[in-house]
Amino acid sequence: MNNIFSYFIPKDRKFFPLFEKASANLIDMANQLEGLVNSPEALREPYYKSIENLEHKGDEITHQIYLELSKTFITPFDREDIHALASALDDIADYIHGSANRMLLYNVTEMTEPIKKLADLVKQGCVDVEKAVKELKNLKNIRVITDSCVRINSIENQADYVFDKAVGDLFDYEDDAKTIIKYKEVLSALETATDMCEDVANVLESILVKNA
Amino acid sequence: MNNIFSYFIPKDRKFFPLFEKASANLIDMANQLEGLVNSPEALREPYYKSIENLEHKGDEITHQIYLELSKTFITPFDREDIHALASALDDIADYIHGSANRMLLYNVTEMTEPIKKLADLVKQGCVDVEKAVKELKNLKNIRVITDSCVRINSIENQADYVFDKAVGDLFDYEDDAKTIIKYKEVLSALETATDMCEDVANVLESILVKNA
Amino acid sequence: MNNIFSYFIPKDRKFFPLFEKASANLIDMANQLEGLVNSPEALREPYYKSIENLEHKGDEITHQIYLELSKTFITPFDREDIHALASALDDIADYIHGSANRMLLYNVTEMTEPIKKLADLVKQGCVDVEKAVKELKNLKNIRVITDSCVRINSIENQADYVFDKAVGDLFDYEDDAKTIIKYKEVLSALETATDMCEDVANVLESILVKNA
Numbered sequence A, B, C: 001m002n003n004i005f006s007y008f009i010p011k012d013r014k015f016f017p018l019f020e021k022a023s024a025n026l027i028d029m030a031n032q033l034e035g036l037v038n039s040p041e042a043l044r045e046p047y048y049k050s051i052e053n054l055e056h057k058g059d060e061i062t063h064q065i066y067l068e069l070s071k072t073f074i075t076p077f078d079r080e081d082i083h084a085l086a087s088a089l090d091d092i093a094d095y096i097h098g099s100a101n102r103m104l105l106y107n108v109t110e111m112t113e114p115i116k117k118l119a120d121l122v123k124q125g126c127v128d129v130e131k132a133v134k135e136l137k138n139l140k141n142i143r144v145i146t147d148s149c150v151r152i153n154s155i156e157n158q159a160d161y162v163f164d165k166a167v168g169d170l171f172d173y174e175d176d177a178k179t180i181i182k183y184k185e186v187l188s189a190l191e192t193a194t195d196m197c198e199d200v201a202n203v204l205e206s207i208l209v210k211n212a
Helices: A003-011 A015-037 A045-071 A079-105 A113-135 A142-173 A177-211 B003-011 B015-037 B045-071 B079-105 B113-135 B142-173 B177-211 C003-011 C015-037 C045-071 C079-105 C113-135 C142-173 C177-211
Strands: none
Touching (some): A015 A079, A015 A113, A045 A079, A079 A177, A113 A142, A113 A177, A142 A177, A142 B079, A142 B177, A177 B177, A177 C177, B015 B045, B079 B113, B079 B177, B113 B177, B142 B177, B142 C079, B142 C177, B177 C045, C015 C079, C015 C113, C045 C079, C079 C177, C113 C142, C113 C177
């Protein structure tokens, strides 16, 4: 079954720790995002700052993975999949950062229920991303990974629904078009962060599928 | 030429029937979408409901393909391509459903000409997707697949044009910003459904290219 | 190191010239785009026309690459990567064309600073895409490619920032929601063109990673 893995993985000391670092960083970002959307305006600045910093930290981890890849001959799974996974994890970070950034730049002062709900779904997505990534290194428990992928897909579906409903409500209850656009953009960035979690799930499933 | 295929394909009784099921389901969805945008408001509810149901049916087919993949050792073509194709077909379903959903949630009562035109292009795209997918199982007639891919690309181009023109017209003839945003979002979801058909075409071309 | 390449590449007379043609065409498009956004309204028509024509030229090059792929047995690198690279280059052309098209269809008469800045970033991205693509054929200097990829990523980050800042400013200083939407759509198409440059960088990195 997973013979390739059982052979190579015990030797890999490079990629798995970096992937775990990247996904742990996503958890930190998602927690900061949650803090941000649940804090009164006056207390939000530190959250914006740490999300910014964590995004840079994520960039460095991604860069380190690419660097290792260029120096390492034998990799625990296909080189292009390592690249794809690193890049998909980085995309989640980008959209969490992008969501926070839009809140700041567009002066979104009122954190509405759908914003909070989507931030929570982003966090749930990151939790499952981390769970699945952690399991990659031994693959003894493929089920843990596939279960996380299924949950991530369901989280993304829920996010879609929250987004569509929230925008529908904006049309129904908000008269100022400018406000509608602002909130739609923020909600859309949050929803896209869950899409990016789904992309990670797709890469993970594809890795499993190749090596099963 | 297609030696790998001629060898393995006659034995495959799993994936091709499921892919055909998935693309037949897309035809059903596209027909319901067409019915929806060409019906007076009072008669639209059943269309919304069947699109919803068909989307669930599509999800189940996708899930079945993934399940087969996890249980099957020898596949008719690369495992990751089976995964990519299943996921791309599912994306079309998601955007057809998403388009209908926005019409409903945003109270889009007037089905304008560009909406009807885009729904028609989505349907044309699905027809070619089905045609191409059907041909995958024997690959005796690669030309049928490449011709469908070319047509899908042209359909996507047309959809781009219809979308851009329609939005330009909204700016010219519609004064209410809220209405502009609503219609733009619905048109955009429809246009993205044709992008997803193009993604399927890309996966199909990539499969041909690998196995030619 | 790059043994596969040093073996096959000297023989390839088909794909590399076509990839160079495609990226040279992107430089032409980016130059026309720059001319467009820096010209007074009365002088813009020829730019729109040449961008349209160059986009068709790009389509033909892409088509030629696909055709070669279907006829060629031994390719300088993985068939699916040739397909992915051709398709990613084509996407850049599509978004440059799409940006210009929106300016035209939405009657965007005033070319604002962020529009000019983004057009400049698109051009910078295309310059690095061309530089990297040129180097593919011998791969003696992998560093040139990776450096370009790093720069393209940084360009895309800058474009993100310009876009977010510009939209924030629209909310602050523009009262007409219609104008906000129009400019947001044009800026977004330009920003997406830099995303597409990043996709090319991803494909290139993935090719290097596989063959290093």
